[in-house]
Amino acid sequence: MFQDGDEEFTSAPLPWVEPSAGAMKTHHPRTAEEQVIVVSPTGDMTDAFIMSALNWNSNQRPSESQDVTTLAQIGDATLTIGADSFTVTVGGSSTTFSGAGVAVEGGNITCNGTVVDDTHTHDGVTPGAGVTGVPV
Secondary structure, eight states, X not given: OEXXXXXXXXXXXXXXXXXXXXXXXXXXXXXXXXXXXXXOTTSOGGGOEEEEEOOBXXXXXXXXXXXXXXXXXXXXXXXXXXXXXXXXXXXTEEEEEETTEEEEESSOOEXXXXXXXXXXXXXXXXXXTOOOOOBO
């Protein structure tokens, strides 16, 4: 639905501009009640397309930081890029990739069904140059 002054009208679904549509492709579907900028080069709304979205009071920006770019926030999941790191956060867990390595905070790390964190143990441990058994 569009509004022009006091006049409201409904159109067919409109295409939208994507950040990238070449070798790197993106898909950012629009959602109900999202405020957008609509462009119609000919003035005919059947030729219109969605240029971009707008943040507003009930749908604010995911961050006000000038040092971090939030690539996406959907529900509890957020992808952010800083000057020297990339972070994936879901709920209370986050994984940060940086030049220093990979840092995992919160939650569990699971590999092939086995929790691999500071609580896992190995059997067959022999002091010295011995090799441990598989995680228990």
